[in-house]
Amino acid sequence: xxxxxxxxxxxxxxxxxxxxxxxxxxxxxxxxxxxxxxxxxxxxxxxxxxxxxxxxxxxxxxxxxxxxxxxxxxxxxxxxxxxxxxxxxxxxxxxxxxxxxxxxxxxxxxxxxxxx
Numbered sequence: 001x002x003x004x005x006x007x008x009x010x011x012x013x014x015x016x017x018x019x020x021x022x023x024x025x026x027x028x029x030x031x032x033x034x035x036x037x038x039x040x041x042x043x044x045x046x047x048x049x050x051x052x053x054x055x056x057x058x059x060x061x062x063x064x065x066x067x068x069x070x071x072x073x074x075x076x077x078x079x080x081x082x083x084x085x086x087x088x089x090x091x092x093x094x095x096x097x098x099x100x101x102x103x104x105x106x107x108x109x110x111x112x113x114x115x116x
Contacts, residue, residue, distance in 0.1 A: 076101035
């Protein structure tokens with residue numbers, strides 16, 4: 001049995017992204033501080049990035065992905081799946097799984113080659 005649950009191949013790439021955490025409370029959308037960071041790796045199914053702030057596991061975020069070849073960012077909704085504190089560092093590796101992304105944008109991510 002294959003233990004790798006990933007549907008898409010990850011590409012080790014540094015791409016600028018903006019993460020916008022939000023939560024729904026009392027049927028209102030509360031947008032929190034956005035974070036402008038870079039990816040460690042990316043795939044059509046999600047991203048891994050480094051952060052110095054914690055984000056709650058299973059929380060929803062808006063993700064804007066800025067590809068060098070595209071004039072406009074790719075927009076996606078994702079879920080924080082894991083956070084791992086880095087050894088001897090105040091930072092975390094944060095994994096996001098995309099829950100909603102346009103098929104055309106997902107195709108762009110599938111076409112990515114080495115970016116750094």
